[in-house]
Amino acid sequence: MTLADISRHCYELTQAYLGAQNASSIVQETQEAIRETRAIILTEVFSRWSPLNGEISFSYNGGKDCQVLLLLYLGCLWEFFALQVSRSQYAAAYQRFPLQNLFSVYIDLAETFPSLETFVDETAARYELSLYSSRREHGAQASDMAAAFSDFLERYPETQAILIGVRATDPFGETLKPVQKTDKGWPDFYRVQPLLHWRLAHVWSFLLYSGEPVCGLYEHGFTSIGSVDTTLPNPHLRGLGETAPQHKFQWEVEHSYGTAGSGINARPLDPSDVSWLAALGEDKYLPGWYLTDDSVERAGRIKRKK
Ligand code: FAD
Numbered sequence: 001m002t003l004a005d006i007s008r009h010c011y012e013l014t015q016a017y018l019g020a021q022n023a024s025s026i027v028q029e030t031q032e033a034i035r036e037t038r039a040i041i042l043t044e045v046f047s048r049w050s051p052l053n054g055e056i057s058f059s060y061n062g063g064k065d066c067q068v069l070l071l072l073y074l075g076c077l078w079e080f081f082a083l084q085v086s087r088s089q090y091a092a093a094y095q096r097f098p099l100q101n102l103f104s105v106y107i108d109l110a111e112t113f114p115s116l117e118t119f120v121d122e123t124a125a126r127y128e129l130s131l132y133s134s135r136r137e138h139g140a141q142a143s144d145m146a147a148a149f150s151d152f153l154e155r156y157p158e159t160q161a162i163l164i165g166v167r168a169t170d171p172f173g174e175t176l177k178p179v180q181k182t183d184k185g186w187p188d189f190y191r192v193q194p195l196l197h198w199r200l201a202h203v204w205s206f207l208l209y210s211g212e213p214v215c216g217l218y219e220h221g222f223t224s225i226g227s228v229d230t231t232l233p234n235p236h237l238r239g240l241g242e243t244a245p246q247h248k249f250q251w252e253v254e255h256s257y258g259t260a261g262s263g264i265n266a267r268p269l270d271p272s273d274v275s276w277l278a279a280l281g282e283d284k285y286l287p288g289w290y291l292t293d294d295s296v297e298r299a300g301r302i303k304r305k306k
Pocket of ligand 1: 163165191
């Protein structure tokens with residue numbers, strides 16, 4: 001697929017989700033959340049910075065939130081192009097999608113799960129990301145995320161704004177705004193945060209409906225993925241595996257875009273993560289999408305006992 005193909009696909013899947021009628025209250029809330037996010041991207045962001053020349057970049061770490069934002073952003077990119085075509089004096093047949101890759105950045109300083117690393121690589125290819133990886137480009141020189149972004153800006157000084165899949169329920173998220181400058185101590189650019197109003201249930205509703213691949217760790221009880229040293233499956237999903245109740249997203253899975261009825265596309269785990277999970281003990285965990293309580297989403301983000 002080209003960036004044009006995947007952007008169009010994301011546009012169409014978003015429209016299909018927005019067009020769903022008589023669906024659950026979660027779907028209706030998510031439709032509203034999507035409209036708000038799209039308005040931020042299409043009106044606030046694209047009127048300020050061009051999505052075509054490197055002024056806008058995308059922070060991507062393979063997590064569910066930035067994947068949702070990426071799907072919406074790609075859909076908006078297609079809409080931006082379609083609007084340009086409709087305003088042009090030249091026939092649509094003579095117009096080509098103006099981008100081949102999406103500028104994006106992955107800060108991989110901390111040791112993370114091999115399954116997540118593989119997922120980032122696979123999806124970077126699927127979504128045609130031109131992905132700057134801090135470790136690959138700069139070795140392990142940067143000491144923290146802010147320093148890693150300074151390195152990134154040195155390499156891509158045209159960057160003005162970076163999209164982030166942060167939500168208001170994340171730590172310190174409640175005071176954030178959709179578009180704001182970075183804090184003191186951070187390199188100078190605009191943070192674009194169009195998912196602040198999203199709840200956990202909205203994320204799963206849209207992601208499971210999308211039929212897109214999902215990082216396999218989520219299938220094994222993870223709900224928020226940090227470094228290997230600080231992440232465990234969510235204890236609120238423990239021990240429930242034998243008597244799996246229904247989750248709240250049956251409609252989404254049954255009607256998933258382009259893949260209806262074929263189940264959730266969670267990627268297989270890397271064998272080293274399978275061994276790592278086995279070493280934690282016998283407990284079974286329900287998949288991450290069984291958890292919709294935002295207040296305990298990060299209950300697995302703790303210091304692991306050595
Ligand atoms: P998550 O909940 O997993 O991440 C939330 C989002 O952050 C993700 O969806 C993704 O878009 C992005 N992200 C997280 N980790 C990575 C990564 N390793 N590589 C690429 N993207 C990632 N903190 C401040 O105090 N002041 C700032 O001005 C500030 N500016 C930031 C600008 C950017 C572009 C980013 C990505 C982060 C910034 N942060 C800043 C840090 C931010 O507030 C979070 O602490 C950080 O993103 C990790 O969040 P989390 O652990 O909640 O991860």
